[in-house]
Amino acid sequence: MSASNILISGVGKVFQTEGKELVALHDINLEIPAGQFTCLLGPSGCGKSTLLNAVAGFSPPTSGVITANGVAVNGPGPDRGMVFQEYALFPWMTVEQNVAFGLEIKGMDKAAIGRTVSDLLKMLSLWDFRQRFPKDLSGGMRQRVAIARVLALDSPIMLMDEPFGALDALTRRNLQDELLRIWAELKKTIIFVTHSIEEAIYLADRIVVMTYRPGTVKRDLMVELPRLRDAAAPEFNALKRELGQLVMEEQQRHHNDELRMAAVD
Amino acid sequence: MKSSQMREIGIGMVVPAVVIAIWQAVAMLGWVNPQVLPSPVAVVQKWIAYLLPLQPHVPGGEMSWLAWAFSGELIVDSLTSMYRVVLGFVIGAGLALPLGLSMGASARVYAWFNPLVQLLRPIPPIAYIPLAILWFGLGNPPAVFLIALGAFFPVLMNTIAGVRQVDSIYLRAARNLGASQRTMFLRVILPAAVPYILSGVRIGIGTAFIVVIVSEMIAVNNGLGFRILEAREYFWSDKIMAGMITIGMLGLAIDVGMNRLNNHLLRWHRGLEH
Numbered sequence: 001m002s003a004s005n006i007l008i009s010g011v012g013k014v015f016q017t018e019g020k021e022l023v024a025l026h027d028i029n030l031e032i033p034a035g036q037f038t039c040l041l042g043p044s045g046c047g048k049s050t051l052l053n054a055v056a057g058f059s060p061p062t063s064g065v066i067t068a069n070g071v072a073v074n075g076p077g078p079d080r081g082m083v084f085q086e087y088a089l090f091p092w093m094t095v096e097q098n099v100a101f102g103l104e105i106k107g108m109d110k111a112a113i114g115r116t117v118s119d120l121l122k123m124l125s126l127w128d129f130r131q132r133f134p135k136d137l138s139g140g141m142r143q144r145v146a147i148a149r150v151l152a153l154d155s156p157i158m159l160m161d162e163p164f165g166a167l168d169a170l171t172r173r174n175l176q177d178e179l180l181r182i183w184a185e186l187k188k189t190i191i192f193v194t195h196s197i198e199e200a201i202y203l204a205d206r207i208v209v210m211t212y213r214p215g216t217v218k219r220d221l222m223v224e225l226p227r228l229r230d231a232a233a234p235e236f237n238a239l240k241r242e243l244g245q246l247v248m249e250e251q252q253r254h255h256n257d258e259l260r261m262a263a264v265d
Numbered sequence: 266m267k268s269s270q271m272r273e274i275g276i277g278m279v280v281p282a283v284v285i286a287i288w289q290a291v292a293m294l295g296w297v298n299p300q301v302l303p304s305p306v307a308v309v310q311k312w313i314a315y316l317l318p319l320q321p322h323v324p325g326g327e328m329s330w331l332a333w334a335f336s337g338e339l340i341v342d343s344l345t346s347m348y349r350v351v352l353g354f355v356i357g358a359g360l361a362l363p364l365g366l367s368m369g370a371s372a373r374v375y376a377w378f379n380p381l382v383q384l385l386r387p388i389p390p391i392a393y394i395p396l397a398i399l400w401f402g403l404g405n406p407p408a409v410f411l412i413a414l415g416a417f418f419p420v421l422m423n424t425i426a427g428v429r430q431v432d433s434i435y436l437r438a439a440r441n442l443g444a445s446q447r448t449m450f451l452r453v454i455l456p457a458a459v460p461y462i463l464s465g466v467r468i469g470i471g472t473a474f475i476v477v478i479v480s481e482m483i484a485v486n487n488g489l490g491f492r493i494l495e496a497r498e499y500f501w502s503d504k505i506m507a508g509m510i511t512i513g514m515l516g517l518a519i520d521v522g523m524n525r526l527n528n529h530l531l532r533w534h535r536g537l538e539h
Contacts, residue, residue, distance in 0.1 A: 058437060078443035088438040092456040092533045101452070102442040133533040153442065 006032040006055060006157065006189060011064035012214075013050055024050045025061065026214035032206075034156070037183055037190045039204035041197065041243065043251040047215025048193045049161055055191060056082050056159050068157055078102060081150030085162040087142040089134040089149070096121070096130040099148045106153075120148045124178070140171035144178075151182065160192045164199070176202055180227060197243045201236060202229055209243065212250040213257065219246055303503040312507035315339040338492070339511060346477050346488040347515065349405065353412025354473045358466060360413075361420035365462075368421075369428025370454065382421065390415040390476050394483055408480040408488075415476035416469035423465025427458030460534055467523050474516055489515075 013025040024047045032038050040048040053059045055066055057076040066073040068080055076082075081102075089098050099120055103113045121127045124144045134142055143163055150158055164172045180203065183190060194200050200207050201223060209219040225235055285305050291297060292304030299307070318336045322328075328336070335341070367374045368382075390411050397407035431454050439453045481490025493508035 056441065058440075076437070076440040076443075078441070080441075082438070082441045084434060084438065086434055088434045090435060090438070090453065090456070091535070092459070101439075105443050105445070105448055135533065135535045149442070 005034045006191070007067045008055070009065050011054060011061045011066060013047070013054060014062045023214035026216050028217060030208065030217070032189060032191065034189055035187045037203060037205045038192065039200035039207045040191065040193045040210060041195065041200045041207055041247065042210035043195060043212055043247060043254045045254050046210040046212050046250060048210050050215065052159055052161050052191060052193050056080055078106070078153045079155045080157045080159055081153045081155040083146050083150055083158065083160045083163045085165050087146045089142055089145055091134050094131050094133055095126055095145050098145055099152050102149060102153045116152055120151055124148045139167050140175060143167065143175060156189055158188045158190045160190065162193050162195070177228070179203070197240055197247060198231060201239050201243070202231060207243065209246045212253045218250065300500050300502055303506065307503045308506045311503040312510060315504065315507050342487060342489045342492050343511060343515060346481065346490065349408050349412055349488065350473045350477050353409045354416045354470055356409065357413035357416030358420045358469055361417045362424055365421045365424025366428060369425040370450065386418050390472070391479055394480065398484055403484050405485065407484045408477065411480045412473045412476045415472035419468035419472060420465040423461045424458065427461025428454055430461065431457040460531055463527055463530060470519055470523065474519060478512060
């Protein structure tokens with residue numbers, strides 16, 4: 001299984017809304033080596049999803065360059081599989097068909113698709129659900145399907161936009177462990193967006209804390225704790241306290257901004 | 266489960282039974298002229314007579330038994346009317362679907378056709394009757410034209426809306442998986458639009474069914490619409506009612522059929538969980 005690096009250099013993003021300019025990202029520089037698990041952490045409005053969407057190729061940056069797998073990003077592609085918070089499964093396809101879809105697009109032959117899909121479904125404990133439609137699955141199961149769908153692409157890079165944000169705490173922990181297992185086994189390069197400090201510490205090799213408007217890198221640190229991490233360990237909590245302070249500063253700016261905007265209206 | 270269903274059906278029968286009983290009593294007591302309001306029993310008798318073949322069966326004759334069994338006026342009328350509905354609907358929906366898909370998918374095609382569509386859409390199909398007769402004369406062609414017209418706009422409008430409302434998250438997911446324009450259209454946009462298209466089909470078939478009756482009253486000399494108008498000329502109110510009952514039953518059958526089709530095609534859909 002190949003892995004690949006991502007290079008983000010001088011990336012900025014300006015949105016034009018009703019004649020006003022909104023600087024969502026400003027001069028972001030990140031080099032993400034192959035196989036690294038990186039979390040983008042910050043309050044809402046810090047541009048972490050904007051950055052992820054730029055890497056995914058959905059919404060190109062207004063300045064700077066992003067390269068993935070050594071190639072400049074200019075549009076979405078199956079080399080950067082994305083897992084969305086809203087699952088984004090195709091509701092008219094069964095679990096099996098959802099996972100197979102990307103492979104059919106690739107033009108893989110039927111027998112190979114069947115093998116890959118059944119391997120993945122077994123790996124993610126979805127085998128018994130293969131004939132079901134997404135509406136008949138729980139949130140956790142749906143997100144498993146979405147992960148399987150991206151894994152089927154065999155892309156070296158996985159982009160995850162608050163994938164577990166809508167799940168209950170137990171399901172969430174369960175899927176986090178599963179994701180770590182898959183990541184360790186398949187050596188993917190993962191960029192994972194979250195606003196949960198604990199989730200970031202639990203999962204990541206590296207945490208990039210972002211500032212509120214314009215989004216810049218506030219802190220870029222490595223998490224050296226051995227896995228599986230114990231959320232009750234003192235080191236874990238020390239890190240949580242440190243990151244909590246950083247994130248809360250930005251959250252406060254976000255809050256003040258909201259108050260100011262309300263006053264203008 | 267079974268007994269509760271039976272009870273529900275039983276409860277459902279109460280009101281119709283009371284209405285029919287009052288109606289029968291009114292007729293039997295001679296409170297109304299039977300030419301104005303025949304008794305329900307008379308209507309049912311007429312319905313059966315209307316259903317059965319006019320001539321007795323001649324064994325070994327030129328007509329096979331099956332053809333004979335279906336030679337009753339009611340059956341021939343129903344089949345004629347349904348043939349027109351199906352033909353008109355297939356033509357109308359067959360034109361509306363591709364146009365709707367392209368109008369929904371392409372802003373340019375939409376800009377080309379939308380003004381004309383908006384202009385023509387509010388004209389009820391029935392208003393086309395004079396023109397239809399002028400263009401096509403009498404017989405099947407004007408009827409089929411009117412039915413096609415009645416089916417065309419509901420299917421068109423819903424198809425456009427269906428394509429336009431496709432949640433952008435599905436488009437993003439498909440683009441992420443590397444879908445080409447063609448795959449995107451066939452495997453994502455089209456299935457995502459199916460619930461809307463089906464509700465357009467349902468409205469379209471309902472309109473077609475209304476239009477067939479009206480156009481048979483005016484432009485043709487057979488079919489259920491023609492038959493009940495003809496019966497009025499002879500003051501056969503029992504036959505008018507027998508025809509109306511048949512129209513109602515066919516409408517119900519279409520509706521049940523559409524429901525089945527809907528439930529099958531939309532078995533993945535959240536809104537349908539029965």
